[in-house]
Amino acid sequence: MHLALIYKALIAILLIALATPWAHADDGLLPVPALTGPVIDQTGTLSASDKAALETQLQTLEQTRGAQVVVLMVPTTAPEDIASFANRVGNTWKIGRRDVGDGVLVIVAKNDRKMRIEVAKALEGAIPDIAAARIIDGAMKPRFQQSDYAGGLRDAVIQLSARIAGEALPAPASSGNAAHSPDTSRDGFDWTDLAVFLFFGVMVAGPLARSIFGSRLGGLLMGGGVGLLAFVVTSSLIVAGGAGLLALLYTWIFGGTGGGSSRRRGRGGAAVGGWGAGVGGGGWSGGGSSSDSGGFSSGGGGDFGGGGASGDW
Amino acid sequence: MIQRIFALLTALLALSALTGCGYNDFQRLDEQSKAAWSEVLNQYQRRADLVPNIVATVKGEANFEQETLTRVVEARAKATSIQVTPETLNNPEAFNKFQQAQGELSGALSRLMVVSERYPTLQANQGFRDLRVTLEGTENRITVARNRYIQTVQEYNVLARSFPTNLTAIAFSYAPKPSFTVANEAQISAPPTVDFSASKPKP
Numbered sequence: 001m002h003l004a005l006i007y008k009a010l011i012a013i014l015l016i017a018l019a020t021p022w023a024h025a026d027d028g029l030l031p032v033p034a035l036t037g038p039v040i041d042q043t044g045t046l047s048a049s050d051k052a053a054l055e056t057q058l059q060t061l062e063q064t065r066g067a068q069v070v071v072l073m074v075p076t077t078a079p080e081d082i083a084s085f086a087n088r089v090g091n092t093w094k095i096g097r098r099d100v101g102d103g104v105l106v107i108v109a110k111n112d113r114k115m116r117i118e119v120a121k122a123l124e125g126a127i128p129d130i131a132a133a134r135i136i137d138g139a140m141k142p143r144f145q146q147s148d149y150a151g152g153l154r155d156a157v158i159q160l161s162a163r164i165a166g167e168a169l170p171a172p173a174s175s176g177n178a179a180h181s182p183d184t185s186r187d188g189f190d191w192t193d194l195a196v197f198l199f200f201g202v203m204v205a206g207p208l209a210r211s212i213f214g215s216r217l218g219g220l221l222m223g224g225g226v227g228l229l230a231f232v233v234t235s236s237l238i239v240a241g242g243a244g245l246l247a248l249l250y251t252w253i254f255g256g257t258g259g260g261s262s263r264r265r266g267r268g269g270a271a272v273g274g275w276g277a278g279v280g281g282g283g284w285s286g287g288g289s290s291s292d293s294g295g296f297s298s299g300g301g302g303d304f305g306g307g308g309a310s311g312d313w
Numbered sequence: 314m315i316q317r318i319f320a321l322l323t324a325l326l327a328l329s330a331l332t333g334c335g336y337n338d339f340q341r342l343d344e345q346s347k348a349a350w351s352e353v354l355n356q357y358q359r360r361a362d363l364v365p366n367i368v369a370t371v372k373g374e375a376n377f378e379q380e381t382l383t384r385v386v387e388a389r390a391k392a393t394s395i396q397v398t399p400e401t402l403n404n405p406e407a408f409n410k411f412q413q414a415q416g417e418l419s420g421a422l423s424r425l426m427v428v429s430e431r432y433p434t435l436q437a438n439q440g441f442r443d444l445r446v447t448l449e450g451t452e453n454r455i456t457v458a459r460n461r462y463i464q465t466v467q468e469y470n471v472l473a474r475s476f477p478t479n480l481t482a483i484a485f486s487y488a489p490k491p492s493f494t495v496a497n498e499a500q501i502s503a504p505p506t507v508d509f510s511a512s513k514p515k516p
Contacts, residue, residue, distance in 0.1 A: 083453050129450035130443045204324045211317060305352075306453035309446050 028079055032092040033072065037296045038062075041073045043110045050150035057157050066172030067102040067123065067164045068095040068299055071153055077109045085109075086118040087304050096120050096302030102169055103302030104160055106153065108144075115140055116310040117160070120302040126167035127160065129309050135159045136311035144313040194233055198226055198243060206251040215252065223248025335478035339487055342469040346490060349462040350402055356455045357392070357415055363448055364389045364422070370441045371425065374432050381421070381428050388418040405491045412493060422448065459493050466490045 033040055038058035039051050046054070058069050070093070077085040086107045096103030101122040108115045117132040127135075135156050143152030202222065209218035227244020234240065368386060371377050392414040401407045426445065429435050436442070470489040473482040481487070 084456070087453070087457055129446050133443075133446040204321055208317060208321055304457075306455075306457035307450060308453075309450060 029088075030074070030077060030080065030085060032089050033074070035070070035093050035095075035296065035298055038069065039071045041071075043073045043075050045073060045110060045149050046153075047150070054150065054153060054157065057154065057161075061157070061161045061164065063172060065102075065161070065164050066097055066100065066169060067104065068097070068302070069104045069106065069157060069160060069164075070095050071106045071108075071157070073108045073110060073149075075109070076111045077107075077114070078112070082107060082109055082112065082114045082116045082310055083118075083306070086116045086308070087306055090118050090120065090302060090304035093298045094300045094302045095298045096122060097170075097172075097299040098301035100170055100299075101301040101303050102164070103299070103304075104164075104308075105304070106156060106160075108149070108153070110149075112312075113144075114310065114312045115144070117156070117308045118304055119308040121305045121307065122169075122302070123164065123167065124305075124307040127163050127308070129307060131163060132307075133309035133311065136309055141311060141313045194230070198230065198247070202226060202247045202250055206247070210251060219248050219251040222251040334481045335472055336481055336485075338472055338478070339469075339481060339485070342465060342472060343487070346462065346465040346469055347399065347402070349458065349465045350399075353455070353458040353462050354397055356451060356458045360418070360422075360448070360451045360455065361389055361393050363444065363451060364418075367422075367425070367441075367444050367448065370438065370444060371429065371435065374435045377432065377435075378428050381425050385418070385421040385425050388414070388421040392418045402490055403488065408491045419452070463492050466492045 033042065037055060039046070039054045041051060054071060058071070062068055072089065080088070086105055089107070090103065090105045093105075094103070095105065101120050103120040104123060104127065105118040106115070107118065115136060117127070117136060119127045119129075119132060139155035139159055140152040143149070143155065206218075206222050209222045212218065213221055223244040226247035227240045230243040231237065231240035364385060368382060371382060395407075395411050395414055397411055401411060426448070429441070429445075470492075472478045473487050473489050
Protein backbone atom coordinates (compact mmCIF):
# COMPACT_ATOMS: atom_id res chain seq x y z
CA MET A 1 0.00 0.00 0.00
CA HIS A 2 2.65 2.44 1.09
CA LEU A 3 4.98 1.22 -1.58
CA ALA A 4 2.35 1.77 -4.23
CA LEU A 5 1.82 5.31 -3.02
CA ILE A 6 5.53 6.04 -3.13
CA TYR A 7 5.67 4.54 -6.58
CA LYS A 8 2.88 6.78 -7.79
CA ALA A 9 4.55 9.81 -6.28
CA LEU A 10 7.82 8.95 -7.96
CA ILE A 11 6.15 8.51 -11.33
CA ALA A 12 4.36 11.82 -10.89
CA ILE A 13 7.64 13.56 -10.10
CA LEU A 14 9.27 11.93 -13.09
CA LEU A 15 6.43 13.04 -15.36
CA ILE A 16 6.62 16.59 -14.08
CA ALA A 17 10.37 16.64 -14.54
CA LEU A 18 9.97 15.33 -18.06
CA ALA A 19 7.17 17.71 -18.94
CA THR A 20 8.95 20.88 -17.89
CA PRO A 21 11.60 21.01 -20.63
CA TRP A 22 8.97 20.05 -23.16
CA ALA A 23 6.83 22.96 -22.17
CA HIS A 24 9.80 25.23 -22.69
CA ALA A 25 10.72 23.84 -26.05
CA ASP A 26 7.13 24.02 -27.15
CA ASP A 27 6.85 27.80 -27.41
CA GLY A 28 8.50 27.33 -30.79
CA LEU A 29 10.12 30.75 -30.95
CA LEU A 30 13.37 31.24 -32.75
CA PRO A 31 16.25 31.26 -30.25
CA VAL A 32 18.14 34.52 -29.94
CA PRO A 33 21.48 34.05 -31.71
CA ALA A 34 24.72 34.54 -29.81
CA LEU A 35 26.19 38.01 -30.15
CA THR A 36 29.49 37.11 -31.76
CA GLY A 37 30.28 40.33 -33.60
CA PRO A 38 28.81 43.51 -35.04
CA VAL A 39 27.78 41.59 -38.16
CA ILE A 40 26.06 38.23 -37.78
CA ASP A 41 25.10 36.53 -41.01
CA GLN A 42 23.24 33.27 -40.55
CA THR A 43 22.27 33.06 -44.18
CA GLY A 44 25.79 33.06 -45.63
CA THR A 45 24.86 35.85 -48.00
CA LEU A 46 27.67 38.29 -47.35
CA SER A 47 31.10 37.50 -48.74
CA ALA A 48 34.01 37.56 -46.30
CA SER A 49 35.30 40.87 -47.65
CA ASP A 50 31.84 42.48 -47.54
CA LYS A 51 31.41 41.32 -44.00
CA ALA A 52 34.83 42.62 -42.98
CA ALA A 53 34.12 45.99 -44.61
CA LEU A 54 30.78 46.25 -42.82
CA GLU A 55 32.40 45.30 -39.54
CA THR A 56 35.09 47.97 -39.93
CA GLN A 57 32.35 50.49 -40.67
CA LEU A 58 30.47 49.56 -37.51
CA GLN A 59 33.57 49.43 -35.33
CA THR A 60 34.64 52.86 -36.53
CA LEU A 61 31.21 54.17 -35.59
CA GLU A 62 31.49 52.66 -32.14
CA GLN A 63 34.97 54.06 -31.60
CA THR A 64 34.13 57.56 -32.75
CA ARG A 65 30.56 57.90 -31.47
CA GLY A 66 30.19 55.13 -28.92
CA ALA A 67 26.92 53.89 -30.35
CA GLN A 68 26.63 50.17 -31.10
CA VAL A 69 24.99 49.11 -34.33
CA VAL A 70 24.61 45.40 -35.01
CA VAL A 71 23.56 43.83 -38.30
CA LEU A 72 21.80 40.48 -38.08
CA MET A 73 20.78 38.41 -41.08
CA VAL A 74 18.52 35.43 -40.49
CA PRO A 75 16.70 33.21 -42.97
CA THR A 76 13.33 33.74 -41.34
CA THR A 77 11.78 35.06 -38.15
CA ALA A 78 8.79 32.71 -38.21
CA PRO A 79 6.63 32.14 -36.25
CA GLU A 80 7.04 35.67 -34.94
CA ASP A 81 6.78 38.75 -37.08
CA ILE A 82 9.99 40.65 -37.60
CA ALA A 83 9.06 43.46 -35.20
CA SER A 84 8.61 41.25 -32.17
CA PHE A 85 11.64 39.13 -33.05
CA ALA A 86 13.78 42.25 -33.40
CA ASN A 87 12.53 43.54 -30.09
CA ARG A 88 13.25 40.25 -28.38
CA VAL A 89 16.77 40.07 -29.79
CA GLY A 90 17.45 43.70 -28.94
CA ASN A 91 16.32 43.34 -25.36
CA THR A 92 18.29 40.12 -24.93
CA TRP A 93 21.50 41.58 -26.29
CA LYS A 94 20.95 45.04 -24.82
CA ILE A 95 23.35 46.60 -27.29
CA GLY A 96 24.35 50.15 -26.50
CA ARG A 97 26.56 51.60 -23.82
CA ARG A 98 25.52 50.79 -20.27
CA ASP A 99 24.91 54.34 -19.13
CA VAL A 100 23.71 55.67 -22.49
CA GLY A 101 21.85 52.80 -24.09
CA ASP A 102 22.58 53.84 -27.65
CA GLY A 103 22.05 50.73 -29.74
CA VAL A 104 20.56 50.03 -33.14
CA LEU A 105 19.74 46.62 -34.53
CA VAL A 106 19.41 46.07 -38.26
CA ILE A 107 17.66 42.79 -38.99
CA VAL A 108 17.22 41.22 -42.39
CA ALA A 109 14.99 38.15 -42.75
CA LYS A 110 16.14 37.02 -46.17
CA ASN A 111 13.56 34.37 -47.02
CA ASP A 112 10.72 36.46 -45.59
CA ARG A 113 12.01 39.36 -47.72
CA LYS A 114 11.59 41.64 -44.74
CA MET A 115 13.92 43.98 -42.91
CA ARG A 116 13.71 46.09 -39.81
CA ILE A 117 15.71 48.78 -38.10
CA GLU A 118 15.09 48.46 -34.38
CA VAL A 119 16.13 51.54 -32.45
CA ALA A 120 16.84 51.66 -28.72
CA LYS A 121 14.99 54.29 -26.71
CA ALA A 122 18.10 56.43 -26.31
CA LEU A 123 18.36 56.89 -30.08
CA GLU A 124 14.68 57.35 -30.88
CA GLY A 125 15.34 61.07 -31.07
CA ALA A 126 18.22 60.68 -33.53
CA ILE A 127 16.48 58.01 -35.61
CA PRO A 128 12.72 58.50 -35.40
CA ASP A 129 10.48 55.89 -36.99
CA ILE A 130 10.00 57.98 -40.12
CA ALA A 131 13.76 58.35 -40.60
CA ALA A 132 14.22 54.61 -40.17
CA ALA A 133 11.50 53.99 -42.74
CA ARG A 134 13.19 56.39 -45.17
CA ILE A 135 16.50 54.56 -44.74
CA ILE A 136 14.76 51.28 -45.42
CA ASP A 137 12.89 52.62 -48.46
CA GLY A 138 15.76 54.67 -49.82
CA ALA A 139 18.91 52.70 -49.09
CA MET A 140 18.00 49.09 -48.45
CA LYS A 141 14.94 48.29 -50.51
CA PRO A 142 16.18 49.18 -54.03
CA ARG A 143 19.49 47.38 -53.54
CA PHE A 144 17.92 44.37 -51.87
CA GLN A 145 15.62 44.05 -54.88
CA GLN A 146 18.74 43.64 -57.00
CA SER A 147 20.14 41.13 -54.47
CA ASP A 148 22.85 43.63 -53.52
CA TYR A 149 22.62 42.96 -49.80
CA ALA A 150 26.09 44.18 -48.91
CA GLY A 151 25.54 47.47 -50.72
CA GLY A 152 22.14 48.01 -49.13
CA LEU A 153 23.48 47.35 -45.66
CA ARG A 154 26.51 49.55 -46.29
CA ASP A 155 24.35 52.50 -47.35
CA ALA A 156 21.98 51.91 -44.46
CA VAL A 157 24.85 51.95 -41.97
CA ILE A 158 26.26 55.13 -43.56
CA GLN A 159 22.91 56.87 -43.17
CA LEU A 160 22.44 55.55 -39.65
CA SER A 161 25.92 56.75 -38.72
CA ALA A 162 25.15 60.20 -40.11
CA ARG A 163 21.98 60.35 -38.00
CA ILE A 164 23.80 59.16 -34.87
CA ALA A 165 26.58 61.70 -35.51
CA GLY A 166 23.99 64.45 -35.44
CA GLU A 167 22.87 63.50 -31.96
CA ALA A 168 24.67 64.92 -28.95
CA LEU A 169 25.68 61.69 -27.27
CA PRO A 170 28.29 61.42 -24.55
CA ALA A 171 31.76 60.89 -26.01
CA PRO A 172 33.02 57.31 -26.02
CA ALA A 173 35.49 56.31 -23.33
CA SER A 174 39.05 57.25 -24.34
CA SER A 175 40.40 53.73 -24.10
CA GLY A 176 38.44 51.70 -26.58
CA ASN A 177 38.07 48.77 -24.23
CA ALA A 178 36.57 50.63 -21.31
CA ALA A 179 33.20 50.88 -22.96
CA HIS A 180 33.38 47.24 -23.95
CA SER A 181 34.26 45.49 -20.74
CA PRO A 182 31.09 44.84 -18.82
CA ASP A 183 31.54 46.07 -15.29
CA THR A 184 30.49 43.04 -13.31
CA SER A 185 31.30 44.33 -9.86
CA ARG A 186 28.85 47.20 -10.00
CA ASP A 187 26.28 45.53 -12.15
CA GLY A 188 23.15 44.37 -10.38
CA PHE A 189 24.73 44.86 -7.00
CA ASP A 190 23.02 46.71 -4.23
CA TRP A 191 25.23 48.62 -1.82
CA THR A 192 22.55 49.11 0.78
CA ASP A 193 21.83 45.40 0.89
CA LEU A 194 25.46 44.66 1.70
CA ALA A 195 25.60 47.40 4.31
CA VAL A 196 22.43 46.16 6.04
CA PHE A 197 23.58 42.55 5.87
CA LEU A 198 27.00 43.31 7.31
CA PHE A 199 25.53 45.58 9.97
CA PHE A 200 23.23 42.90 11.32
CA GLY A 201 25.77 40.17 10.67
CA VAL A 202 28.41 41.89 12.75
CA MET A 203 25.94 42.66 15.54
CA VAL A 204 24.92 39.04 15.72
CA ALA A 205 28.18 37.30 15.02
CA GLY A 206 30.49 39.70 16.85
CA PRO A 207 29.56 38.68 20.40
CA LEU A 208 29.57 35.05 19.37
CA ALA A 209 33.05 35.30 17.91
CA ARG A 210 34.21 36.98 21.10
CA SER A 211 32.69 34.33 23.28
CA ILE A 212 34.25 31.52 21.29
CA PHE A 213 37.67 32.87 20.41
CA GLY A 214 38.17 35.46 23.07
CA SER A 215 37.85 39.19 22.66
CA ARG A 216 41.04 39.89 20.77
CA LEU A 217 41.15 36.93 18.42
CA GLY A 218 37.36 37.11 17.93
CA GLY A 219 37.60 40.73 16.92
CA LEU A 220 40.42 40.03 14.51
CA LEU A 221 38.57 37.12 12.98
CA MET A 222 35.40 39.16 12.69
CA GLY A 223 37.19 42.06 11.06
CA GLY A 224 39.09 39.76 8.73
CA GLY A 225 35.96 37.85 7.79
CA VAL A 226 33.89 40.95 7.07
CA GLY A 227 36.75 42.47 5.13
CA LEU A 228 37.15 39.32 3.07
CA LEU A 229 33.41 39.11 2.39
CA ALA A 230 33.27 42.76 1.39
CA PHE A 231 36.26 42.29 -0.88
CA VAL A 232 34.75 39.23 -2.54
CA VAL A 233 31.45 40.99 -3.16
CA THR A 234 32.64 44.47 -4.11
CA SER A 235 36.19 43.67 -5.28
CA SER A 236 37.20 47.04 -3.88
CA LEU A 237 40.12 47.06 -1.46
CA ILE A 238 39.13 50.35 0.16
CA VAL A 239 35.57 49.27 0.90
CA ALA A 240 36.76 45.91 2.18
CA GLY A 241 39.35 47.53 4.43
CA GLY A 242 36.83 50.00 5.80
CA ALA A 243 34.24 47.34 6.48
CA GLY A 244 36.78 45.06 8.12
CA LEU A 245 38.11 47.84 10.36
CA LEU A 246 34.60 48.84 11.42
CA ALA A 247 33.71 45.23 12.24
CA LEU A 248 36.96 44.83 14.19
CA LEU A 249 36.36 47.96 16.24
CA TYR A 250 32.72 47.08 16.85
CA THR A 251 33.58 43.61 18.09
CA TRP A 252 36.36 44.90 20.31
CA ILE A 253 34.45 47.80 21.80
CA PHE A 254 30.78 46.85 21.82
CA GLY A 255 31.06 43.10 21.59
CA GLY A 256 29.11 42.46 24.79
CA THR A 257 30.34 42.35 28.35
CA GLY A 258 30.54 38.65 28.93
CA GLY A 259 33.30 38.07 26.45
CA GLY A 260 35.73 36.48 28.84
CA SER A 261 33.27 34.17 30.56
CA SER A 262 33.26 31.28 28.16
CA ARG A 263 36.32 30.54 26.12
CA ARG A 264 35.63 26.98 25.20
CA ARG A 265 36.13 26.07 21.57
CA GLY A 266 33.30 23.65 21.21
CA ARG A 267 32.39 21.66 18.17
CA GLY A 268 29.03 23.39 18.12
CA GLY A 269 30.65 26.75 17.75
CA ALA A 270 32.71 25.65 14.83
CA ALA A 271 29.69 24.10 13.17
CA VAL A 272 27.68 27.27 13.56
CA GLY A 273 30.56 29.27 12.20
CA GLY A 274 30.72 27.07 9.15
CA TRP A 275 26.99 27.30 8.64
CA GLY A 276 27.05 31.07 8.91
CA ALA A 277 29.78 31.30 6.33
CA GLY A 278 27.83 28.99 4.08
CA VAL A 279 24.76 31.20 4.31
CA GLY A 280 26.81 34.30 3.67
CA GLY A 281 28.57 32.86 0.67
CA GLY A 282 25.45 31.31 -0.78
CA GLY A 283 23.42 34.44 -0.36
CA TRP A 284 25.85 36.67 -2.11
CA SER A 285 27.20 34.51 -4.83
CA GLY A 286 23.81 34.70 -6.51
CA GLY A 287 23.97 38.47 -6.56
CA GLY A 288 26.77 38.68 -9.09
CA SER A 289 25.76 38.77 -12.71
CA SER A 290 27.17 36.58 -15.38
CA SER A 291 29.24 38.41 -17.92
CA ASP A 292 29.15 37.52 -21.55
CA SER A 293 32.52 36.71 -23.00
CA GLY A 294 33.75 37.01 -26.52
CA GLY A 295 35.64 39.45 -28.68
CA PHE A 296 32.67 41.69 -29.29
CA SER A 297 30.43 42.36 -26.35
CA SER A 298 27.32 44.36 -25.83
CA GLY A 299 27.49 47.44 -23.67
CA GLY A 300 24.42 46.10 -21.90
CA GLY A 301 22.52 49.37 -21.72
CA GLY A 302 20.19 49.33 -24.70
CA ASP A 303 16.49 49.35 -23.90
CA PHE A 304 14.33 48.62 -26.91
CA GLY A 305 10.78 49.89 -26.59
CA GLY A 306 9.54 49.01 -30.06
CA GLY A 307 10.94 52.03 -31.90
CA GLY A 308 12.11 51.80 -35.48
CA ALA A 309 10.53 50.76 -38.72
CA SER A 310 9.99 47.66 -40.80
CA GLY A 311 9.92 47.18 -44.52
CA ASP A 312 9.95 44.55 -47.20
CA TRP A 313 11.30 44.17 -50.70
CA MET B 314 27.23 28.27 24.91
CA ILE B 315 24.35 26.27 23.53
CA GLN B 316 22.00 29.06 24.51
CA ARG B 317 24.13 31.51 22.62
CA ILE B 318 24.02 29.35 19.56
CA PHE B 319 20.26 29.15 19.85
CA ALA B 320 20.08 32.90 20.23
CA LEU B 321 22.20 33.29 17.13
CA LEU B 322 20.03 30.86 15.21
CA THR B 323 16.86 32.70 16.22
CA ALA B 324 18.40 36.01 15.26
CA LEU B 325 19.42 34.67 11.85
CA LEU B 326 15.98 33.15 11.37
CA ALA B 327 14.30 36.42 12.29
CA LEU B 328 16.57 38.23 9.86
CA SER B 329 15.83 35.84 7.03
CA ALA B 330 12.12 36.02 7.86
CA LEU B 331 12.25 39.79 7.57
CA THR B 332 13.84 39.66 4.17
CA GLY B 333 11.74 36.65 3.19
CA CYS B 334 8.35 38.20 3.89
CA GLY B 335 8.70 40.09 0.65
CA TYR B 336 7.51 43.45 1.91
CA ASN B 337 10.22 45.27 -0.02
CA ASP B 338 9.58 43.16 -3.08
CA PHE B 339 5.93 44.17 -2.95
CA GLN B 340 6.90 47.83 -2.86
CA ARG B 341 9.37 47.43 -5.69
CA LEU B 342 7.02 45.49 -7.94
CA ASP B 343 4.09 47.75 -7.13
CA GLU B 344 6.05 50.78 -8.27
CA GLN B 345 7.36 48.88 -11.28
CA SER B 346 3.90 47.87 -12.39
CA LYS B 347 2.66 51.44 -11.95
CA ALA B 348 5.51 52.69 -14.09
CA ALA B 349 4.82 50.02 -16.70
CA TRP B 350 1.14 50.97 -16.68
CA SER B 351 2.02 54.64 -17.17
CA GLU B 352 4.07 53.66 -20.19
CA VAL B 353 1.08 51.76 -21.60
CA LEU B 354 -1.12 54.83 -21.13
CA ASN B 355 1.59 57.01 -22.60
CA GLN B 356 1.69 54.99 -25.80
CA TYR B 357 -2.10 54.77 -26.05
CA GLN B 358 -2.18 58.54 -25.71
CA ARG B 359 0.39 58.84 -28.47
CA ARG B 360 -1.86 56.81 -30.72
CA ALA B 361 -4.92 58.83 -29.82
CA ASP B 362 -3.01 62.01 -30.69
CA LEU B 363 -2.06 60.53 -34.02
CA VAL B 364 -5.60 59.64 -35.09
CA PRO B 365 -6.82 63.17 -35.98
CA ASN B 366 -3.85 63.61 -38.32
CA ILE B 367 -4.55 60.32 -40.03
CA VAL B 368 -8.25 61.13 -40.35
CA ALA B 369 -7.47 64.56 -41.77
CA THR B 370 -5.11 63.10 -44.36
CA VAL B 371 -7.52 60.37 -45.36
CA LYS B 372 -10.41 62.83 -45.61
CA GLY B 373 -8.48 64.63 -48.32
CA GLU B 374 -8.91 61.53 -50.44
CA ALA B 375 -12.09 61.89 -52.46
CA ASN B 376 -14.79 59.25 -51.94
CA PHE B 377 -12.96 57.44 -49.14
CA GLU B 378 -15.15 54.91 -47.38
CA GLN B 379 -17.07 57.05 -44.94
CA GLU B 380 -18.10 54.19 -42.69
CA THR B 381 -14.51 53.19 -41.90
CA LEU B 382 -13.62 56.77 -41.16
CA THR B 383 -16.55 57.38 -38.81
CA ARG B 384 -15.79 54.19 -36.98
CA VAL B 385 -12.23 55.34 -36.26
CA VAL B 386 -13.42 58.74 -35.09
CA GLU B 387 -16.05 57.19 -32.84
CA ALA B 388 -13.67 54.63 -31.41
CA ARG B 389 -11.14 57.33 -30.62
CA ALA B 390 -13.77 59.49 -28.93
CA LYS B 391 -14.85 56.52 -26.86
CA ALA B 392 -11.32 55.51 -25.91
CA THR B 393 -10.29 59.00 -24.85
CA SER B 394 -13.51 59.60 -22.92
CA ILE B 395 -12.59 56.94 -20.38
CA GLN B 396 -10.86 58.52 -17.43
CA VAL B 397 -7.92 56.44 -16.33
CA THR B 398 -6.64 56.91 -12.83
CA PRO B 399 -4.16 54.84 -10.85
CA GLU B 400 -7.21 53.27 -9.19
CA THR B 401 -8.20 51.80 -12.54
CA LEU B 402 -5.49 49.25 -11.92
CA ASN B 403 -7.22 47.94 -8.83
CA ASN B 404 -10.64 47.95 -10.43
CA PRO B 405 -10.93 45.05 -12.87
CA GLU B 406 -14.22 46.34 -14.29
CA ALA B 407 -12.86 49.74 -15.25
CA PHE B 408 -9.71 48.07 -16.48
CA ASN B 409 -11.70 45.82 -18.81
CA LYS B 410 -13.74 48.73 -20.09
CA PHE B 411 -10.61 50.68 -20.88
CA GLN B 412 -9.02 47.73 -22.56
CA GLN B 413 -12.12 47.10 -24.66
CA ALA B 414 -12.27 50.70 -25.84
CA GLN B 415 -8.61 50.65 -26.85
CA GLY B 416 -9.15 47.33 -28.59
CA GLU B 417 -11.98 48.83 -30.61
CA LEU B 418 -9.73 51.69 -31.69
CA SER B 419 -7.05 49.17 -32.69
CA GLY B 420 -9.56 47.30 -34.79
CA ALA B 421 -10.94 50.43 -36.44
CA LEU B 422 -7.45 51.72 -37.23
CA SER B 423 -6.23 48.48 -38.74
CA ARG B 424 -9.38 48.36 -40.85
CA LEU B 425 -8.66 51.91 -42.00
CA MET B 426 -5.13 50.92 -42.98
CA VAL B 427 -6.36 47.92 -44.92
CA VAL B 428 -8.97 49.99 -46.74
CA SER B 429 -6.39 52.66 -47.56
CA GLU B 430 -4.51 50.09 -49.63
CA ARG B 431 -7.20 50.48 -52.27
CA TYR B 432 -6.40 54.13 -52.89
CA PRO B 433 -3.22 54.51 -54.93
CA THR B 434 -3.10 58.30 -54.59
CA LEU B 435 -3.19 57.92 -50.82
CA GLN B 436 -0.40 55.38 -50.96
CA ALA B 437 1.70 57.78 -53.01
CA ASN B 438 1.13 60.60 -50.52
CA GLN B 439 4.35 61.02 -48.51
CA GLY B 440 2.50 62.54 -45.57
CA PHE B 441 0.21 59.56 -45.34
CA ARG B 442 3.13 57.16 -45.59
CA ASP B 443 4.89 58.90 -42.73
CA LEU B 444 1.75 58.78 -40.64
CA ARG B 445 1.44 55.13 -41.42
CA VAL B 446 5.00 54.45 -40.26
CA THR B 447 4.38 56.42 -37.09
CA LEU B 448 1.19 54.52 -36.40
CA GLU B 449 2.99 51.23 -36.97
CA GLY B 450 5.75 52.28 -34.58
CA THR B 451 3.18 53.33 -32.01
CA GLU B 452 1.38 50.02 -32.23
CA ASN B 453 4.74 48.27 -31.72
CA ARG B 454 5.46 50.42 -28.70
CA ILE B 455 2.02 49.64 -27.30
CA THR B 456 2.73 45.94 -27.69
CA VAL B 457 6.08 46.25 -25.92
CA ALA B 458 4.61 48.38 -23.15
CA ARG B 459 1.75 45.94 -22.64
CA ASN B 460 4.17 43.02 -22.55
CA ARG B 461 6.26 44.71 -19.91
CA TYR B 462 3.19 45.49 -17.86
CA ILE B 463 2.04 41.88 -18.12
CA GLN B 464 5.44 40.62 -16.97
CA THR B 465 5.61 42.96 -14.00
CA VAL B 466 2.07 42.14 -12.94
CA GLN B 467 2.80 38.45 -13.27
CA GLU B 468 5.78 38.80 -10.96
CA TYR B 469 3.68 40.83 -8.53
CA ASN B 470 0.79 38.37 -8.59
CA VAL B 471 3.05 35.37 -8.06
CA LEU B 472 4.43 37.12 -5.02
CA ALA B 473 0.95 38.03 -3.79
CA ARG B 474 -0.35 34.48 -4.09
CA SER B 475 2.54 32.21 -3.16
CA PHE B 476 3.50 31.23 0.35
CA PRO B 477 4.84 32.83 2.54
CA THR B 478 4.66 36.20 0.85
CA ASN B 479 0.89 35.86 0.51
CA LEU B 480 0.71 36.37 4.30
CA THR B 481 2.32 39.76 3.80
CA ALA B 482 -0.12 40.45 0.99
CA ILE B 483 -3.04 39.58 3.29
CA ALA B 484 -1.65 41.62 6.17
CA PHE B 485 -1.25 44.72 4.02
CA SER B 486 -4.17 43.85 1.70
CA TYR B 487 -2.26 43.75 -1.56
CA ALA B 488 -4.67 42.26 -4.05
CA PRO B 489 -3.46 40.64 -7.28
CA LYS B 490 -3.48 43.14 -10.14
CA PRO B 491 -5.46 42.66 -13.35
CA SER B 492 -3.55 41.89 -16.52
CA PHE B 493 -4.31 42.25 -20.20
CA THR B 494 -6.28 39.52 -21.84
CA VAL B 495 -7.22 39.01 -25.42
CA ALA B 496 -10.53 40.79 -25.78
CA ASN B 497 -11.82 38.93 -28.82
CA GLU B 498 -10.76 35.44 -27.90
CA ALA B 499 -13.78 33.90 -29.59
CA GLN B 500 -13.08 35.78 -32.81
CA ILE B 501 -9.47 34.72 -32.92
CA SER B 502 -10.13 31.06 -32.26
CA ALA B 503 -12.69 30.93 -35.06
CA PRO B 504 -11.14 30.35 -38.49
CA PRO B 505 -11.30 33.43 -40.70
CA THR B 506 -13.70 33.45 -43.64
CA VAL B 507 -11.99 34.59 -46.78
CA ASP B 508 -14.22 36.01 -49.46
CA PHE B 509 -12.50 37.48 -52.48
CA SER B 510 -15.66 38.25 -54.42
CA ALA B 511 -16.75 41.06 -52.12
CA SER B 512 -13.62 43.18 -52.04
CA LYS B 513 -13.09 44.48 -55.52
CA PRO B 514 -10.49 47.22 -55.75
CA LYS B 515 -12.09 50.58 -56.26
CA PRO B 516 -10.78 52.87 -58.98
